[in-house]
Amino acid sequence: MTHGTFGWNELMTSNIEASKAFYARVAGWTYQDIPMGEMGDYTLAFIAGNPVPVAGLMPWPESEPGSNDWFAYINVGDIDAAIEASTSAGGTLLKEKFFVENTGWIAIVQDSAKTMIGFLQPEPM
Numbered sequence: 001m002t003h004g005t006f007g008w009n010e011l012m013t014s015n016i017e018a019s020k021a022f023y024a025r026v027a028g029w030t031y032q033d034i035p036m037g038e039m040g041d042y043t044l045a046f047i048a049g050n051p052v053p054v055a056g057l058m059p060w061p062e063s064e065p066g067s068n069d070w071f072a073y074i075n076v077g078d079i080d081a082a083i084e085a086s087t088s089a090g091g092t093l094l095k096e097k098f099f100v101e102n103t104g105w106i107a108i109v110q111d112s113a114k115t116m117i118g119f120l121q122p123e124p125m
Helices: 016-027 079-088
Strands: 006-013 029-035 041-047 055-059 069-075 092-100 104-110 116-122
Touching: 006 016, 006 116, 016 029, 016 041, 016 055, 079 092, 079 104, 079 116
Parallel strands: 006 055, 069 116
Antiparallel strands: 006 069, 029 041, 041 055, 092 104, 104 116
16 A cells, blocks of 8 residues: 555446446456445456456445545545644545444545545555
């Protein structure tokens, strides 16, 4: 993990099956669905022959902000320091940091230009 690089991309889509079919054809992706309870399945996308996922897809209501958009996460070495730097630079913390098992710490912020971005402090391997 390199601090400041993009670490994860996630598609929030109102039509998972159409999105999966599109990216399978365009990018050659294969998929693994992971049950997430009430949220439905979270889908990991893979490039054939590579065991490391390249993106995630998740169901998102079309009526909700962010629907049918890609969302990116920036790798950070220290999520608390990244949140502090973000707010000090005029950003807004939209979602407090939270832990995702087998992933790491995540926080969602809005930069000073009102663009949303995620911070990801990956879980040590």
